[in-house]
Amino acid sequence: MIAEPKYRVIADDLRRKIDDGELAPGAQLPTEIELMEQHSASRNTVRDAIKLLTNLGLVETRPGQGTFVVRKIEPYVSTLTPSNKREPEGDPRLILGPGEGETYRLEVAKQLRESDKTEPQVEIKKASGSISRLLQIPEGAQVVSRHQERYIDGTPWSLETSYYPMDFVTKGALRLIQAEDIEEGTVRYLAAELGLQQVGYRDWITVRAPDAAEATFFNLPQDGRVSLFQIFRTAFDQDGKPTRLTRTLYPTDRNQFLVNVGKVPEANGIPGSDDQDA
């Protein structure tokens, strides 16, 4: 046992069977008792091997049922830059990001998938930390927060929260504090209501571990193995002032992003998955 600990030998054996397709996605592994006998190891050693595989995200255990090979999720690809063709009708001065021009549902339908989202959950909060800093308002100033949960093909896909200065409401944008969708998009609504033109935005992309609530919503393991994209989008008006901060959380196991710069042909060869190798 100088080289390889027994639990890793067992894990490697199972791993090979998974890679070879001998154990297909969704298939049940031998029970711990069976593995004990096959490898003449103790139950705890077998469990160490399985633990390693769960950490690697290859299998998942279900109490009372067994251990199963995980089914991989087909990732959804979002484009962070606007589409090349400007909208025919509508204010040409508005720079619309993805999900801001046409509806979320339409975008997802383009990839032949079904989307769904909850009604916005509206709150009035005090700005703090990143919110006040990115929106360039003092800490403690009031902001409207609009929160939505989004699903694709029935699975939880992203969590989005947008923050607007409370000013906007007092200046007349009353629908910001209605707990219902703004059909034409808040960008167009704020342009029409307050004359705010969204002339650009900046996305700040980070990755972090989910907290307990986020892990529950996305159905992720609690151990921080799978992480979340956290994208802060700061939108700017014609005066260079931040008008909106949107924070969206996307599990990294089911989301990917595209950024187009300059003149590029239509996207191609961006597959769902299964080749992240050289």
Place this chain on the structure above:
Amino acid sequence: MIAEPKYRVIADDLRRKIDDGELAPGAQLPTEIELMEQHSASRNTVRDAIKLLTNLGLVETRPGQGTFVVRKIEPYVSTLTPSNKREPEGDPRLILGPGEGETYRLEVAKQLRESDKTEPQVEIKKASGSISRLLQIPEGAQVVSRHQERYIDGTPWSLETSYYPMDFVTKGALRLIQAEDIEEGTVRYLAAELGLQQVGYRDWITVRAPDAAEATFFNLPQDGRVSLFQIFRTAFDQDGKPTRLTRTLYPTDRNQFLVNVGKVPEANGIPGSDDQDA
């Protein structure tokens, strides 16, 4: 024990002490024996608690030494879109991405940090998978691969591999297969040598777990935590043809990205870290 398993109670306690700063980054946790006594638990239970924290990336264990709170690294922020101001001299038709216009070293110096990189490691390979698909060349066609390791402040920061069609070399771009840096940048070199203008590029951003070699280079844990940005950049010439594919790997714990769209003021309030909260 209906509510909280003991190992998680122990983990939560340690976690709180870490969050409170009672256990500072780099500090050593109590030894397993001490934790056994403090919580009157068995060694295996204590070890389960530590395992959980390890999975969360909060602590690391060093055999023969102890368990330590991980030191967080100050993240480096890269901008994926070009800077607003075009270069004064130089071909105005070239769209230069970050690291393609001025040198990597200069960019990093702007953030008051020191960079370093290895000489490129050049190989001739056969294109396969994502490479052939994104470069739009047949599987098995020959490509030049140029690989570099990059460091910031002495720590390994990113791994970059660029792929060019072998054609380029036979057509005269001989410096592509020299194992030394191309000072003015390969974008300018190919423009001068072959008349290829880089008029745009597309970045495809994914996150995945490192393999063994990558984990070793970046000094990341070998468990299957998804902790690497993998960004494929496909560059296009004036004919809309892909001329280059660059794959760069960035550990998510020390890298963040910005994307600027439309008219945006200078970056501000994009802090290093420690506030990823609402």
Place this chain on the structure above:
DNA sequence: AACGATTTGTTCGTATGTATC
């Protein structure tokens, strides 16, 4: 260079709790 003390790593055995069918 050798040794011992300390600390984590691996493995076994066993018992009991909890979830599912």
Place this chain on the structure above:
DNA sequence: TGATACATACGAACAAATCGT
């Protein structure tokens, strides 16, 4: 309800890495 399967917890022993003497 019982059978099955995973989850938690305890105790014990030895191995391997590290550090100081």
